[in-house]
Amino acid sequence: MSLSSRYAICPLCGRGIGVSKNNLLRRHYAGASKEVCSHSGKSYKTNRRKQRSTMSEFIQLPVEGIVGEMNNKTLIDGVKVRQQRLIPDARGYLMEIMRPDWSEFIEWGQVYATMCYPGVVKGFHYHYLQIDSFNCVSGMGKVVLFDGRPESPTYGIINEFIIGPMAPKMVQIPNLVWHGFAAVGNEPAIIINCPTRMYNYKEPDEFRCPSNSFGYDWSKVSG
Numbered sequence: 482m483s484l485s486s487r488y489a490i491c492p493l494c495g496r497g498i499g500v501s502k503n504n505l506l507r508r509h510y511a512g513a514s515k516e517v518c519s520h521s522g523k524s525y526k527t528n529r530r531k532q533r534s535t536m537s538e539f540i541q542l543p544v545e546g547i548v549g550e551m552n553n554k555t556l557i558d559g560v561k562v563r564q565q566r567l568i569p570d571a572r573g574y575l576m577e578i579m580r581p582d583w584s585e586f587i588e589w590g591q592v593y594a595t596m597c598y599p600g601v602v603k604g605f606h607y608h609y610l611q612i613d614s615f616n617c618v619s620g621m622g623k624v625v626l627f628d629g630r631p632e633s634p635t636y637g638i639i640n641e642f643i644i645g646p647m648a649p650k651m652v653q654i655p656n657l658v659w660h661g662f663a664a665v666g667n668e669p670a671i672i673i674n675c676p677t678r679m680y681n682y683k684e685p686d687e688f689r690c691p692s693n694s695f696g697y698d699w700s701k702v703s704g
Contacts, residue, residue, distance in 0.1 A: 542607065542629045542657065542688070548696035549627045549639040557628045558635045559655035561585050562642070565616065567649055576649060578616050579675040585653050587612060590678040596671045597622070597664045602692040602699050604661010611678040611686050613654040615662070621645035622670035624652050627659040627695045639697060645670065661692060663699055 556562070563585055568575045579586060590611065597603050605627065615624055624642045628635045643665060644650045654660050664670035678686060692699060 542659075544629075544690045544694050547629065547637075547694070550637055551641065551697075552638045553641055555635060555638060557626055557638055557640050557655075557658060558630075558633050560626060560640065560658065561651075561653040563651040563653070565649035565651055567646070574646075576616075576618070576646075578618075578673055579614060579651070585614060585651065587677050590676045591680065592673065592675050593680075594618075594671055594673050596669050597662060598669050599664045599667055602661055602663045604663075604692055605659040605694055606661065606687050606689040607659045608656050608676075608678075608686045609688070610656050611676050612656055613660070614675040615644065615652045615654065616649075616673045616675075617645040618671055618673050619646070620668040620670035621647060621665040622662050622672055623665050623699075624660065624662045624672075625697060625699070626652075626654060627697070629659050629695075630657050639695065659690070659695070 561584075563583070565576055578592075595603065604625065607629070615622075617624075622644050624644060626640045626642075628638050630636060642650065642652050644652060645665075662670065662672060
């Protein structure tokens with residue numbers, strides 16, 4: 482099975498499954514009414530009431546004891562990086578954030594801004610279904626990704642990106658890939674995200690772990 486942004490984990494057997502629609506994962510879980518996994522053919526002891534579970538009851542990716550390998554030469558499977566274009570004139574500049582005719586466009590969920598003060602880390606977390614697209618529009622941001630998907634060909638790899646007006650890039654982050662960001666330098670970093678799903682206040686599609694996970698040192702300056 483090819484891993485991509487349409488990848489999820491079977492809540493019964495823990496095996497990777499492909500998803501063609503955003504609600505396939507839920508239908509796969511609810512469809513296991515006989516407690517038999519369609520991948521392994523084995524029976525699992527499950528609480529049938531939990532087959533209509535909330536997002537927080539899905540199996541979470543492991544964190545403890547896992548140390549990632551920094552590798553910026555190999556892009557994590559499913560991650561896309563677009564070199565953005567600044568259009569300057571005498572008044573300032575313009576930069577497009579996302580367009581429906583770009584290859585990175587999947588679907589509109591919402592658009593929001595998130596700001597990080599210097600010395601603060603926002604991360605790590607991942608989404609079960611949501612795909613993020615980060616653009617830094619003010620200050621400079623360091624975006625760090627860790628591939629914790631056990632069946633991924635790039636499992637265990639850490640990618641690091643420096644983005645902002647001096648290095649305009651869009652980083653698209655697949656679901657199930659841990660990520661976080663921090664400001665670089667002495668100015669806050671503002672990131673515009675164009676996720677594929679709206680934030681659900683009652684049932685957030687978000688799983689968190691400490692910022693010092695995977696052996697990553699946010700204070701280290703590469704180069």
